[in-house]
Structures are given as C-alpha cells and as structure tokens.
Amino acid sequence: MSHHFSSHLGDDVISAGRPYPGTREINAVKELLSYDASPYLRLYGAGVYGIESKGLGNNPWGAQTGFETYSKMFRHNSLMVYWANDLQSWGRTGWNPTINSQLGLKTANDLTRDRAVSYYVEFFSGHQPPLQYYQQYQTRWDLGIKFDLSR
Numbered sequence: 001m002s003h004h005f006s007s008h009l010g011d012d013v014i015s016a017g018r019p020y021p022g023t024r025e026i027n028a029v030k031e032l033l034s035y036d037a038s039p040y041l042r043l044y045g046a047g048v049y050g051i052e053s054k055g056l057g058n059n060p061w062g063a064q065t066g067f068e069t070y071s072k073m074f075r076h077n078s079l080m081v082y083w084a085n086d087l088q089s090w091g092r093t094g095w096n097p098t099i100n101s102q103l104g105l106k107t108a109n110d111l112t113r114d115r116a117v118s119y120y121v122e123f124f125s126g127h128q129p130p131l132q133y134y135q136q137y138q139t140r141w142d143l144g145i146k147f148d149l150s151r
Contacts (some may be wrong), residue, residue: 001030019150026050028060042068048090059091073111080106082118088126098126106148116148 032046044067050060066086073080086100104120125139 001032026060027052028062032064040070040072061091063090064088068129077110077112082106082110090127093127096127098124100124100126102110108148117125118146118148120146126132 020091023032028048028050030046030048031046034042034044036042044065046064048062048064050062064086066084068082068084071081082102082104084102084104087097088100089095089097100122101124102120106116106118108114108116120143122142122144123140126137128136128138138141
C-alpha cells in the first residue's frame, strides 16, 4: 500500500513570521502481513520504504510488528477485554524502537451486531509520532475512549 505521513505542526508559527524548523513528510510504500492465529489473537508485521522524504534524514527504511489479543465475549455478549501492542522501528531514528501498548474494555448492547465503545489505558514509549519532533523521545500513559462505528 502507499502511505503519506506528514506533520503540519507549526503552521501557525509560519503565519506569525517566527523561525520554523521546516515541514516533515514522507511518501512511502508499506507491505503489511496479518495473520489470525486464533479467534482471539491477531499477529502482524510490516516493512516500510520511504520513496521520498522531506526533513527526515536519509535512511528510508522502517519496520512494524505487533499483536492484538481478545477475551471471549461475556455478560451476554456486551463486554470484551482486549490488549493491543505495536512496535515500530525506523532508520531515521537509529532503529530505536517505539512501543505502544493499549489495554481496554470494549462495550456494546451486543458486540456481535452493534457499534461499540472502548475504554482504555495506553502506554507509549519512544520517538514522538508528530514528525516535527521525531528525534525527541517520550514516555507517557494515557486514558482514552474510542468509538467503533463500523457496524
């Protein structure tokens, strides 16, 4: 698949006439393989090659891997626990890994038919996702809510 990553942080700085480090973006191709090892476990891995980049160094390679695991539905198909982990490593950051781990509870009236809401706690450690700050390292914990509107 083709991918375009860009960061527009600082656009307001440009309009204010202050010094700005410049735009960061990459156009890349990504090959992603996913395998459902069981109804409760999905594994995936990807390789990324940057065709062109702006302001991101000269190593165009990247790798990604991870897994998602799910509990059986319980409480009349209205609840499910999940744990998702993503590990990425990029040549532009010296192959230092970035990990994102999310543990959550997915809820709905009936998870087999209805749209759902997930409540989660997330751990992130690695280079910051906004490309303007890709050289900066960060560790954080987050609480969140996400909505599954695909049904």
